Amino acid sequence: MMCVRILPRSLQIICMLLAILLITATGYASNGKIVGHIVDEKTGDPLPGVNVVVNNTSMGAATDAEGDYYILNVPPGSYEVTATMIGYKQITKTDVNVNINHTTQVDFSMSETVLEFGDAVTVVAERPLIEVDKTSSRVIVESAEIASRPVSQMTDLMMSIPGIDYNPSGELTVRMGTLDQVAFMIDGMRARNPLNSQPYFNINLMAIEELEIITGGFDAEYGEAQSGVFNIITRGGPEYYTGTVEFRWIPPGKPHWGTALYDYSTERYWENTHARHLQWWIDNPNMWVDPEGRYGTNPECAWTPEAAYQYYMDTHQPLTDYTERSGYQVEFALGGPTFTDKLRFFVSGRYRTEPPITGNAYRKMGEWIDGTYKLSYHFTGNKTLILSGYYNRDYTCHGMEYLDFVGEYGNKYAYYDYAGYPESRRNGQTLKFIHNIRRDTYYELHLSRVSSYESQTEFPSDTSDWTSADIQRDYLRATDEQGIAIPNAWDEIVGMHYVGYWYRKEDFDTDFTFSGKLVSQLNKKWQMRSGFGLTYYHMDRYQEARAWEAVEDKIYNPYEGNVWWSNKLEFEGLIMNLGLRYDFYNPNDKIYLNPFDPLDVLTAEAEGREPNPEIKPTYTFGQLSPRIGVSHPITDKSVLHFNYGHFFQRAPFGEYGEGGSTYSILTTYLISSEFGEEEPRSLGNRELKPRKTVAYELGIEQDLGPVLMDVTAYYKDRTNDIRTVSVVMYNEQIYKTSGNSDYADAKGVEFSLRRPLRGFWGGYLTYTWETGINGYSGDPYIIYPEGVTIQVSQDYNIGDYLSYMRPNLTANLTLATPSDFSYLGGLLSNVQFSIDYYVSYPHKQISSDVFQDVVNIVRPANKNANIRVRKDLNLFKGNSAAFFIELENAFNDKWHNVDIMEGDLKAEDRARYINSNLKIYPETMKNGAPFKDFYKYNNLPRKIIFGMAVNFNTKNGR
Structure with missing residues (x-):
């Protein structure tokens, strides 16, 4: 991985490169591809010239001399694919599922007929469990699975994915990386707060056509992420x-x-x-x-x-x-x-x-x-314009x-x-133009706006x-x-007050992105993709901390961009995704050259003049990141995959808070000095280097018949992580800034068994084990100028310490009866039962998992079950209604809060708590005050939800 700094004038060269790529279009969310091989059923010989169409679309292809065909740029969804040829029976395969960035194999064996176009045959396409072209840790969740699960929020859905869990501090993490290290995409638009990169998770589950979750090995198309990519394709308007x-x-x-x-x-x-x-x-x-x-x-x-x-x-x-x-x-x-x-x-x-x-x-x-909303207009000439957004x-x-x-x-x-009275608004819009130039080449252009208030x-x-x-x-x-x-x-x-209002803010942050992508199938084995992206930010910031009388009132306009190139090579026993990505960003602000008097207030006062700080323009950071993914189908039921990549991500441009710490680039929190001028309370580091991750992954998938088994091991090495640095000024006052002082690694093993809902049942079982190291080096915790006599305490947080995640197990079982299930007079027909089960095992090295006394006792595992029972009723012309009951924490499991027992308690109460295996809590504290039973458990008790739904369509009434 190479990290370089480019002078601002070098952006002219970058813009020239981008101009070359302007024939391309939008990055991030790729459609899928259908490929296949067609043979004569009797002889096994390949059939050239067979017409293959995706029904109810304008997409199609014809087989070549070897009987092969491919259809590019197929949006995710379920389709019917038809093959026709004079002298052969027409064949239609239904339930052909196409996923994001995935090749779907649809083969045909055609039989001869004496009729000109032959008889029509319809068969259900068999969907293999193994994805032979998968070179990353990727899980696809389709709309049908979402509808079958006892979930109503995106975060509940995410918990079923290996590597996603809450850390000991209660933060949701992806392979031990926080959510600001995740690229969360909605229709190719990065749905996040532009200021601090926190993703927008509140999207309606009904709006999702397909969710792709990549926790490792994402290729060169994806940037601004170190831990994962969440790629959502929303539903489009059907023909009815x-x-x-x-x-x-x-x-x-x-x-x-x-x-x-x-x-x-x-x-x-x-x-x-x-x-x-x-x-x-x-x-x-x-x-x-x-x-x-x-x-x-x-x-x-x-x-x-x-x-x-x-x-x-x-x-x-x-x-x-x-x-x-x-x-x-x-x-x-x-x-x-x-x-x-x-x-x-x-x-x-x-x-x-x-x-x-x-x-x-x-x-x-x-x-x-x-x-959410989506409008799509299909022009003649294989052109499509799509407007979509969220609120x-x-x-x-x-x-x-x-x-x-x-x-x-x-x-x-x-x-x-x-903290005051909060208000929050978020929205995003994206306009996408798609043009299929010819059957083997298409491009997209993408203009988006994302805003957070x-x-x-x-x-x-x-x-x-x-x-x-x-x-x-x-x-x-x-x-x-x-x-x-x-x-x-x-x-x-x-x-009305706790201790008065200590903090207030009004923050309006917006980013504008123009991006593009060109996809070309050079031949049957080689698909090449290239793209670019440019993002301009407008961040209008106001925040005030009364305890320090500190104010940030400033508008920032940083920018960033990328160019990337990726190749997918598909051979019989080897599939490779090879790519290069170049990312760059510029804070587009000024660098203060004297850290001990950045605003020149102290020196100017001593010299009897007006402040005139030494500054220079910020420069552009850049990094070239290679991405390699390899899939090796050992047999038709076993696939080995490996990936390696470098990942680049800048620090947040800003953050919220009172300025007691800073992990950002552009924060400018100012207080009034004794001279009447402004001094920093916290000052983001405009020279902060980008965070870097080098990741490796090795996994194997095995088709076990009804279920798919996946075992994956990963390792991530992070450098240039951010820490808060204290700076002592000439007057011995201290302000906070940020520095590249920390590093970390993470490693883990993920195991999963999955079966799509087919017939009567489906489900999954996952287990994740993770651990890591956090370290401190590089920029010191505190810096001060020569001659300052302030007493500086010794910093002992240098070196490595181990970080732990609780091992966790998640499982789902979904049972469904068909519409013709006649037992009990059909009462149990169209009934679906689904249970999500979660277990977080305690770790003896995590202090909040252990009650420390004369003997140390590890708390019981945290468990949770969510259950849904749903009954569907078929009405007229394909319309339906449904009634359901959901139970959150169905078994009323309790997550023990051992920290509450660390207080001032009587000796006999502590002994009773230990002897009961952490089940019997005291009634009073040592001073006679009632024990806070509110705090006994870290979760919430059982919640019951009653629901009903009505589904309608005009398909059968047209």
Whole structure:
């Protein structure tokens, strides 16, 4: 792998190269290819001149002298392929499935007939389990499989893929790489936040025609990724009208373990038995104060016990009735032709609303709105124009969708709101032009726009504004016998503020991408592809951290691009994907040359002049990355694959937060200095080198008859990872920047068994084991100029340390009965049962998996089962309805939180916890306060969802 820096004027050369490629078109999402061999059924001789067409499309080919044919640029989906020749029976093969970047083999054996065109024969195409041309770790999930699974969110679907799991910190990872290292594509458009590369996962599952997940070995077509590629092709409009409407209802109930936040019938919370009773205020005047801070025992106290009690009750009303509210989701999809059959459409939408999981939220209900659309126009002359896009808007707030292990108990009656009131909008549009120049060559052009809006501001009904520094608290001063403050009783914070608003932002980030690709089948064995991409960013940033009085208010316009070349060579016993990719980026900003006074404030003040910082323009980083993938079919049932590649990815351009750390390139967080000028609080490193990964993979696939077995081992070596660096300035003040200081490797073994849903059953079983090393070298943690006398602590985080992932097992079993299943009078016909099962095994080297005491006890495995039972009813003319029940965490499994037992507990309670094998939790803490049973488990209890769906189409009514 070669990393170079190019002066900005060298971009002229790059632009000239791109101009040469302008006959090409869009990168990323490739269609598939159909190939085949046609012979005489009786003699086995190849048949030249056979016409092969993909029914209901304009795609087709004719066999050559050796009886071979190929059809390029076939969109993913299920097709009928027909072969015709004078003197032979016409043959149509149905259920021919075409996948992204995959060659589908469709062979024919034709028999002679005395008729001119012969009789017509229809057969169902057999789909082999083995993909002989697969040179990477790739899983294809088609729309039919998505519909059969007990999932409603993309993240649930991802968990079935080997190598994808949550790390010990709770982050979703792909082969131990975080999600910003993943390329998430929707119809060739990179759907992510342009600022920090976080992907958009909320796409409607109904909109997906096919999902391709590559966790290793992605070829030169894909960039800006180190850990994986998620490639989504959305559904297009069919030749007839089709639609689906689905409704899900979640009954009311307590969505978490333990005692409900506002359950006053128990003694779980201190105020239930104390502060919510007037007699306590009368009996304990030494434990409360008036608004001036005078205790109830003080003769000058402005409050009587009755007044203090009434104020407490008025300000401690429940925020929500979250246990009494139900949730629901409505999703629809509609597609078909328009006023002309050349123009077809497909749209989908989803509205979801649920109460907050923890109850202590500003919003009574969370709301999520998502939608997609696609318009395709087919011109004469093998040209197609496609417009597609997505939209998302969230109405949420802190603690809405997840357990908050920081703020619930101390803030049952106050919004945990120092982060402010959030708003989020995301959308993307892409325009794609496809031109089949001839049967062996086509190109695409692609123009896309991706936008993300994020804000955090004051709450709409808040009477105090951002500048208010008041901290609203109640007037309790409750202590135990030793004078120690009682948890969740002393000086509890109420009202609109936790500790005031500490952070706010308004961020509007957009990227514009023009890309292209040319695909040419040079001969039957060699397909060549080349492409390019150019992306220009407009990032309008405002964020403010009040604790430091730091502000970032700036517009950035970085740019990046790529050119790539890839070859697919297909021989009888060897398939190779060989490619080269060149990526480059430029922050398009300025480099501050003096790190110890980057804005020249200190030096200018000392010299009595205006600041004039030393700067120079940023330069362009570039890297050439080779990609090699090899597949070796040992037999028709065994395939060995190997891949090797270099992968390039810049750091995030920016990030959100108060500036306490930075891992970005362009952050410019400024504070006011003692001289009235601006100094950095955090300053992204414009010279930050790109992150690099070198990856290797070896795997074998074996057709075991009904199932496909895959065993893959991988190794990834990462360098130039990002760390936060502290810089001491001349005045001994410190700001944060970023540096290329870290490295890591990851290795793992993935095992899977898969069977597509055929006949009565289908499913999968996967097991993943991973481990790695993280290391620190390169740029130091802290740098300072000569002569500065500030005491700098010794940094001990140098060298390697092992990182661990929990081994995990995932499984699915889907059972389906046919429509003619007559048992019990047909009651069980068209019934589908599906279960997803997940097991995360504890690791004794992960501290949160082990309860450490006199003896160390490893917690039980985390388990989860999601189940769906669905009954379909056939209506008229191919229309249908369905009713289903889904269970999330169907068996009510509990994920033990051993960290909660590390607190101040009685010795006998700890002993009882150990002797019960981590099952019996205490009732009280050592100081007598109730034990926080809310925290006992890290997951959520069983959730029941009832649903119904209606499907319609006009295929049989036309």
